[in-house]
Amino acid sequence: MEATALRGYRHLPLEDVMPAAALALPTLDEVRNWPATVDVRRAALALGISRSQLYALIQRDEAPIRVLDFGAKRVVTASLVRLLEAV
Template identity: 65%
Template sequence: MRIHFGRCLMGGPTLAEIRKWPATVGVPQAATAIGCSQSQLYALIKRGEAPVKTLSYGRRHVVITASLVALLEGA
């Protein structure tokens, strides 16, 4: 999967690869999968506007992989 952002192309994991990920993944890994920066995804999480479901443990956030898959499938 190649995602075009502005002038650069970012290669991310395929949907098949993401389906093999553990039940939750870190924000950096999830951000790579959806083609945004870590800081963008952290900001969306902080505002409660993340396009994926997350779990928070104090200041640590993880993304639920099933939610990530659903987003990328267009569900």
């Protein structure tokens, strides 16, 4: 089944809407070089899950990473690195 983008690009393959580099999972070394906190979208990419899945985990207090809430949720990069190192 071909991945397709939703909102306005329903018939285009996702790769045509978003560059392949943006879809690639970051390496552990790349994550280690991220700022002290990152947004949920970026953390979800590193975990290989969708942004909405990570938000659901955060809402249920089941996220395996440390999340700060300053109005907008921020993920502590060090907790993300620890989780990825354990995998």
